[in-house]
Amino acid sequence: MTQYWLMKSEPDECSIDDALAAPHATVPWTGVRSYQARNFMRDAMKVGDGVLFYHSSCPEPGIVGIARVASGTRPDPTQFDPKSPYHDAASKVEDPRWLLLDVQALRKTRLLGLPELRATPALADMLVLRRGNRLSITPVDAAHWRLIVEKMLA
Template sequence: MNYWLLKTEPDVFGIDDLAALGKLAEPWNGIRNYQARNIIRDQIKTDDLALIYHSSCKNVGVAGIGKVVSEAYVDPDQFDPESVYFDAKSSPEKPKWFRFDLRFVKKFSAIVSLPEIKSNPELANMVLLKQGRLSVQPVKDNEWKLICQLAQRKS
């Protein structure tokens, strides 16, 4: 199993929206960065776990956990001219963008904030801190455990 950090803006779709779906899965779509696309297409697998990270908001940080429940598949939004994720340069024969389905696992009682993450020397090499703008990024086993411990201490 692999671990990931998925960035989302909670005013668009956040941990509460994922939780509201219960056992239903949500397509993790709209990724339009080539490096993140390659991670989705080539590395994310069913049963992987992901930290849901709220960005572009008042309380930036890790809000909870989701579970990948599908392999990557072609994001159909890229072909829909009515979609904000439409890409005129993509075609069904040569799709550029992919997505996967995610299910809610857990909401943390309090966000593990970006300042908390930055202040922890054991997390200094996280991709989050090295390449902050990447919306889908790997998380090492020790980083995953530490963030979950930080979240547990807050409950």
């Protein structure tokens, strides 16, 4: 059964355009440093699941594209690279703490920004709209997915 996710990326690191330009439009989702987000990747996300590609930490945050989970998880090499901002000196190669999976961008859409998301009553209980939510990966209800995709492609 397909599940749906919202995955945040800072466009300076990997934008929807970067993902679409990558070989096979597939990018490794590196730098996840939240145990809850890591556990979603490890325990719940499956190849083929739908992804709402979300730009964060930018002037106009919001959903900018549709993607899919393109691989299972594997160790995130940035945790072992001392030059990486995602280096984790406590993580060991034989027992990695952080994982990644590949995401394949399927299409860029119009920006569905936070103000528009918040102004849609049917989306009020989306995790990304909750105060204090900072997770980079959150599950998306199937009804929310359908409504958002319909809005983006309208």
